[in-house]
Amino acid sequence: MAAGFSPPLLEEIRSRVDMVELVGQFVNLKRAGENWKGLCPFHIEKTPSFTVHPKKGIFHCFGCGAGGDAFSFLMRQDRLAFPEAVRLLAQRAGVELPSERRPEAADGKLEALRQLMARATEFYTEALWGAGGDKARRYLEGRGVDPEVARRFGLGWAPEGWDHLLTFMRGHSVAEEALAQAGLVLPRQTGSGFYDRFRGRLLFPIRDGQGRVVAFGGRALGPEEPKYLNSPETPLYVKGQTLYALDLAKGAMRERNRAVVVEGYLDCLMAHQHGFTETVAALGTAFTPAQLALLQRHADEIVAVFDADAAGQKAAARLEELTGEAADIRSLGWSVARTGGFVRAGHYPVKVAVLPEGHDPDSLLRALGAEAFRSRLDAARSILSFVMAQALAEEDLASSRGRATAHARVALILSKVPGAEEATALARQAARELGVDATQLWIEAQQLGRARLAQGRGERAPGRAALPTVSAAGPPPSLAERDLLALLLGVAEARSALLPGIEEEDIAHPGLRRLLEALRGAPDSPAEALMAMLESDGERGLLASLLLEERQWPDLQQQISQLQRRYEIRRRKKRIRLVTQAIVEAQATGDPSLPQLETELGRLQREAQEVRELSLAPAAGQPAPGRPASAPGSMTP
């Protein structure tokens, strides 16, 4: 894990990084006493259980068990390798790394790809603003795009021709294979060699949360097909996990506590140009739970903007997408109070804004201005109520058959509503129109929801707000073992007194055993520094959870000596057990070492008697107190 970086160096970086500031780039954190809390970026949740402890420089999620230090946070968040995370944080903290080691293997490859993408972006940007870019610039002007906005979004121009980028990159000694891997060139169909993927297109760089370009979207200026040509998936770019302009929008999202989601690049640009800087584009028609989770880190309210023509269909499809995996987790938050009422559990965050007939955001903004767009955003309604109203409108409620179908459809929709508050309102609304009892409708919906869950993930106790189990450290440890490790981690004195007497095999829980090993490897370093020695997220999460417990040790001395005694007794018992067994075997085989063993057993038992507790609780199969050394002999026939 430490991968060649010295522990003091890592400690130096760790101590200089402001955890709240670092995590705050991705998570909306609020102060809670000494800690900061927010919605966990690693699992979907409604109430914040993600905690940052700035003084210790660690984070921990009480929901999914994720935890660690600044390095592990970045590794998880941006899927970086450890050396990458170290380099990034070192840079951030102004710590110089001794020698920039040659990037190698997987992490080096990613970094090389990022550098290549940065270089390509430069090339395309220069092409747009340079002499050859007038055609693209005229196009932007015709679309009403402000040059300042075009620059803010880093737009570029891929010149017409087969190898402009290739030639430029060759001049920078970039290998063609690397360009192909970045999705920027394609192998020629005939013969060998490559050619540029983007030719004669306006380019929209797609950046990750850190503002690094990972892909391009290319728009044709004329009638060429396809109208949009995008980068393929690459090691840097996974579709469905990125949102266009998130890096530019996240600040405004947090400020306004709202995210606006449009479909196209130009829609997004125009929204920003008109002051809706909390806008992102979903990159394609899909809107994945991963994207939803990204947005929820920055804002509570998410408004999806739809054109009028297919709004109903799109909303229904999007709801379907959103209520896949994610909703299964969320709908677990549902439960009926004993009174039959609804238990409050947050609300479903996505709203739908429908644009006037014939408009997309771009055309609406240009034709009618910011106010028209704003009023549509303000009129946005919950995607659920929207879809439900559509379902009701499509059935003939005058006929009993139509009412029955509508009833079933509504129950199905309601079964996916995670927020009880919202479910209540929706159930009432639908029940009124259907002429049925709201509670009945709701209970039916809940049964449907449970059936779906049981189907999706095997049998599980219904109604329990179970959280996804990310905890990789196995089943939870026993309280006693937890207490011991917390003491060892928290109190240096306890460490020096107890570590020599405890063996790894005394600890049953594999994660805690690893902590003990790590602690033994570096007994003098601060407990937080152990993070770098742990291999798995599960172990780091466990460490973080122990470090976050603000424990007091009132009778420290007494506790330490009690524990010392406990582990000493344990050692003796084990030794007695071994010697007893050896005696039995020696008796069976006539081993001449029998008398020595019996002497040793006698000594062990006398010593053990000095430790009072042993006589109170002898190990099973051991001779009763008061019948020392001769006892094993009596077992022979």
Ligand SMILES: [Zn+2]
């Ligand atoms: Zn979590």
